[in-house]
Amino acid sequence: MKQLVVIGFLGSTLDAAKFGPSRWNKWRPSVGLTMHEDLRVDRFVLIHGSAHRRLAEYVTEDIAAVSPETTVEPQLIDFDDPWDFEEVYGKLLDFARGYHFDPDTEDYLIHITTGTHVAQICLFLLTEAHFLPGRLLQTQPRRGTADAAGIWNTIDLDLSRYDSIATRFAAESVAATSFLKSGIDTRNAAFNRMIDEIEQVAVRSRAPVLLMGPTGAGKSQLARRIYELKRLKHQVKGPFVEVNCATLKGDGAMSALFGHKRGAFTGATHDRPGLLRSADTGTLFLDEIGELGLDEQAMILRAIEDKRFLPVGADKEVVSDFQLIAGTNRDLGEAIAAGTFREDLYARLNLWTFTLPGLAERREDIEPNLDYELDRFVEREGDRVTFNKEARQRYLAFAIRPEARWSGNFRDLAASVTRMATFSPTGRIDVPTVDAEVARLKKLWATHDRADDGLASVLPPEAIEKLDPFDRVQLAHVVATCRESRSLSEAGRTLFSASRAVRTSTNDADRLRKYLARYELSWPDLRA
Structure with missing residues (x-):
């Protein structure tokens, strides 16, 4: 009893x-x-x-x-x-x-x-x-x-x-080992060292901070925690303004960032302050900054250095004193080489650059983040959900294995925990719920892997399903090379470069054309 x-x-x-x-x-x-x-x-x-x-x-x-x-x-x-x-x-x-x-x-x-x-x-x-x-x-x-x-x-x-x-x-009340880690007792030594460095930079520097890393690695959350830490230290008093630069396209990008004056263009019926002005005395987080156009990059650089910029249609500059945090999942060095990112802006951002690892590189941190996501579920839904012992062990055993891809990083983990908690109305996640979720994740990552190889855009699903894994990898590489090349001949030279010296015939374009024909593909198909 x-x-x-x-x-x-x-x-x-x-x-x-x-x-x-x-x-x-x-x-x-x-x-x-x-x-x-x-x-x-x-x-x-x-x-x-x-x-x-x-x-x-x-x-x-x-x-x-x-x-x-x-x-x-x-x-x-x-x-x-x-x-x-x-x-x-x-x-x-x-x-x-x-x-x-x-x-x-x-x-x-x-x-x-x-x-x-x-x-x-x-x-x-x-x-x-x-x-x-x-x-x-x-x-x-x-x-x-x-x-x-x-x-x-x-x-x-x-x-x-x-x-x-x-x-x-229902907020976090457990003493945090680090403010920037949201109270999560992370175990990855390299990540913990990086967070310690970011904490020192956050409270001792107003220079821009560049956060790099794959999508879902936690750049947005870390940027907000940096802001909250600075606000706690009374170093900023303005708001936290966040924008995903990938959503800023065309003529509207300038207006969204820098604002505009009434009558500056058709549809400008009133003044607009813009995101940079809204972040005055606070923090501006430009996520995916590598997606900005070159003109916007130039104005961002001046706004960082001089604290002033010119709104669209204005004849007088405005002032905004903000701290910039930038985020990107792109290699900005490659973007500079390709001419899509300004080298002077990168030099200004590169004083404090930190690269966040993906979840697959921090598998020892999956367990504490599992508890963190359960706490977040309580905050959102008001219900406490926990694992029973066997279910927790089974989920963690799967999560740390190499087959667990975590291609969406912490977004995958957060979604996974939310699903399991939602399907556990009694407040206890059991083994059948974990098994169903593991099967769901495997299917999700398999679909993601297939979509990533680029074949879905050139072959129908039934043709892709008939490919052996060996042939699929080979064909995906050929398709990617063709798309990066300016001509069929250039693609052929790239693909068959090692065997050119020992062949009597070097008609690489014809050889590549015949290879593509085996899959009912042609050069125009790949360039469309």
């Missing part, structure tokens, strides 16, 4: 009584609930403040007198303001997350009769969100009698009306 554990507040008024025989004629909630023959309490976690330490000892002695089998476990929690909802919720959340619960061997009852109304509501919310893995317990006096035991009953209430409060206040 499982042991029964009660968790509740000491009632500073209801539990108090004058010492003497008369106290046994008074209903005192914390003492009374241990006096019932049909409610055996094995352990009582009694929450109280420093000011009521003596009363807690007094109540503990009386519980021992009426229920020797009950062990009272004092839990000291002091509140500066017991009516401050955020403080009470935060400290109780800290207690819940730090307490060692063992639902397999213990049942829990959360006593909500004692404590302030704020404390009672917080216990409601924490129990509903599964931070406190138990049922609610209500006690009350028996009317018209001097029964010291009173009445008890468990409660199953619909607490949906508290969802918005639970979501609002």
